[in-house]
Amino acid sequence: MKQFGSFIKKEFLHIFRDIRTMMMLLAMPVIQLIIFGFAIRTEITNTPFAVFDESKSTSSRLITERMNGSRYFDLKENLNSFVKIEEYFRKGKIKLALVIPQNFSDDLYRTGTGNLQLLADASDPNEASTITSYAQQILMQHQQSLMKTNKIPYVIRTEIKMLYNPQLQSAYNFVPGIMGLILMLICAMVTSISIVREKEQGTMEILLVSPVKPVFIVLSKAVPYLLIAFLDVILILLISNNILHVPIAGNIFLILFLSTLFILSALSLGMLISSVTKTQQAAMMMSGAGLMLPTMLLSGLIFPVENMPILLQIISNLIPAKWFIIAIKDVMIKGLEFTAIWRELSILLGMTVFLLTVSIKQFKNRL
């Protein structure tokens, strides 16, 4: 245990004396999160939209005006059929259509509930979800103003239809996605480089001649990075909650537990990479091209996995980040409980145990 302690101390010293590693570990997550965050969440204004007003009532006109009056929407056209709407969508003239049914006004004032329909072009899912949520906010404001003047609880129900991509995937995607990416990068890349560096510098030889068990050499490498990555998780959560205003709906402890498990799986991947590579460059290449790219492309961070060809979907199952992102979204965004993510948790656990076993075995073989 004493040996283990002096080892961990040494690893921390390595990290603290290498500015590049420190930057990679602490500054990069923040910078990435902020860049991605603002790049993806830029405001969309002046979206062209159309109205199909069958109600032709005062309230339907008020709603249309309120929409048009906001800086988010520009009324392009008053249409008179669904066929027309589809035509306008196809030609790309509008991104959103508001359908007000014939009996909307009557329903609203008699029963207190009016039904509306929003149609959105979801070929760009991020955009579609952003503009429909803008539209819903405007309708909500209208509902509130009705309630103020009439003191009766009016409800405007909106039915949203995402055209061209009904299973809308995205939006709020990026925080869980970036978490997956950053943790994978830090844990796998930095750990693998730090082990391979010892091979390159010849210090590994000295460690192997010493009575320290190989398991401890590997584990002592993991401990500092586990702690720093955990710090990163907290940093990411704070930034996304306070600066990017992404809600944290679920149990914070479940989020931290899930993240720790994912960190462990990424650390074991890094160790596996270090046991099969001999130079720092090779380790960097392997964790860069072999891990980062698939993680970015196949984990659902950028492209929804559901839309991929079946072969890629199968391959994507091998990527730990995919399961982490699914689970963290369920907990963080949807606020689901442990029972909802036990499948992802057990897959991650299985992967971690497997990777760790293989990398420790591999390491021993090199003696």
Added chain:
Amino acid sequence: MNTVITTENLTKRFGDFTAVDRISFEVLKGEIFGFLGANGAGKTTAMRMLCGLLSPTSGKGLVAGFDIYKQSDDIKRNIGYMSQKFSLYEDLSVAENMRLFGGIYGMSPKNIISKTGEVLKELELNNERNTLVKSLPLGIKQKVSFAVSIFHTPKIVFLDEPTGGVDPVARRKFWEMIYQAAEKGITIFVTTHYMDEAEYCNRVSIMVDGRIEALDSPDKLKKTFHAGNMDDVFQSLARKAKNS
């Protein structure tokens, strides 16, 4: 018991290639044992087997009284090792390196502190205590590296071409350190390419193509081979080699 290393027909084969071919020798306690041979003669492989880094194909071997097949953990606890590369952590200071290796060999923190002071005084490096290793000159690095390899007072220290790349004065000083360590009872097992260094050893063995072709004190070897110095001895043996 006066022998600290004993081997009997120790052999290592990699596929068809026999790197070390049935070598048998003994190293006595407190001795400076020179292990010579051209590049590719099998020195490093033999040394790795003795250190417990490689397991032999056949033959017997005892290091510090422990079997090299079964007790490599015990062997590791009783030996020191210094490789051709300096094998110190460049981004740690001199004292931190000592603390690390002391810790690895299970020394108590108190013990480490007093030993660090002692060694720094001996090396006259008190001012460099907190200097990062990377900013030390090469000769000093090697001295520190050697001091670290015997920091835990091992029974045997293995030095793999320890003086590569340093000037004659620094080499001379380095050998003074080796003598001091030997006087304290630490057995020195050293490989080298410098034949003048071979003269400093109590006994030398010369490996050619995986076999030990000669083993004796430098004086006796010179007599046997009718040579004026160790270089001539080495040349006449190494010329027979097929592997180099």
